[in-house]
Amino acid sequence: MSRQQAQLAVAQDIVSGVARAGSEQQDPVRAAAEIYRALAPCEPTCVVFYCCTRYPLELLARELSRYFPDITVIGCTSAGEITPLGYKKHSISAFGLSQSLFAVESVLIExxxxxxxxxxxxxxxxMLNNLRKKAVTSSPIDKQCFALSLLDGLSVREELVINALSESLHEIPLVGGSAGDDQHFVDTQVFHNGKFYSDAAVFMLVNTACNFEVFSQHHLAPMQEKLVVTQVSPDLRVVQEFNAEPAALEYCRINNLKLEDLNSRTFAMYPLAVQIGDHLYIRSIQQVNDDLSLTFFCAIDAGVVLTQMTSPGLLSHTSMIFNLLEESVGEIQLLIGFDCIHRRAEIDEYQLEEDxxxxxxxxNVIGFSTYGEQxxxxxxxxxxxxxxxxxxxxQANPDLTLT
Known part of the structure; x- marks a missing residue:
């Protein structure tokens, strides 16, 4: 194992009871062993991981279950990973939450x-009734609790499930991501306590004694051009027409593109957004179809007006996000990140990966490149x-113990 692999395998904070890990080992037996060595010292009550679909998933599931037999383990497949060494591909990223500072309840939704x-x-x-019995705080459970969701990224059911859960949670914030498969768009899966599942979601409640802040930001700015959805199959998230013209052709027109230019990179570089109130929400395109229709990652319906967007600068905006978060929670010991695959495409386009x-x-971000964020x-x-x-x-100004 190289020095860099060794660094990637182990990055833990024993003082705080949080551990972060990653592995680029392509053998799932060795990868699971590296993850275990990194996370075990914090005595986790749960482990969350994100993995490339190149791994033989049944074998990876068996190995992770062998190393973590008596605790909650959840995860999903990804379209790129964020590890203790930053962005990686064809790897595993993971974190552990210690039983001293965290209590969790998880469930699989099929x-x-x-x-x-x-x-x-x-x-x-x-779940809340069970969580109250093992809470690590004396505060009311809804004051020191957040929800985490991982969903099959090809299920086309994210809105339905997330909306229902969020309403039931009332004041408890929910955050999550849609599983990926390295942009093959064939098979995305979630993991819950020993097994991978399709057409499923994993839902977890986390009670913690630590400060925390749930957030969601995009860095894009509006331009002048508009597209009106005039023909759509909403159940499939497929738009046939913008402005009563073939969707792909109209998209090309406003962005000065040729039809042969359309691919994952151009969809990332030329985004669209819908305005709701004072906010612009991005509606990313997944792929162009043979009939010149466009498939979206998110819900889309007839009459929706989409605005052409541009990127004024991803790196500076992300740095600003971290500054605001540190003002809210202090020093960040772990940031569970759900990072859209189209952000990763822009990062690659402008050679920003190292920065x-x-x-x-x-x-201390651990996360993955997603097919959607919640x-x-x-x-x-x-x-x-x-x-x-x-x-x-x-706990003021704790000393980090990194090995």
Missing amino acids: NLAAFTKSDADTLVDG MSELYMEH INGLHLNHTFTGVAIGYPRD
């Missing part, structure tokens, strides 16, 4: 199409979304 608000009410009530990786390393009841695109976790309220 058959997403049949999930209802009543199901969400029953689920959340039961962004340094920024993420500095602020914040409370919203399913979004092209955002950096997550939860920043500081130190316990009574």
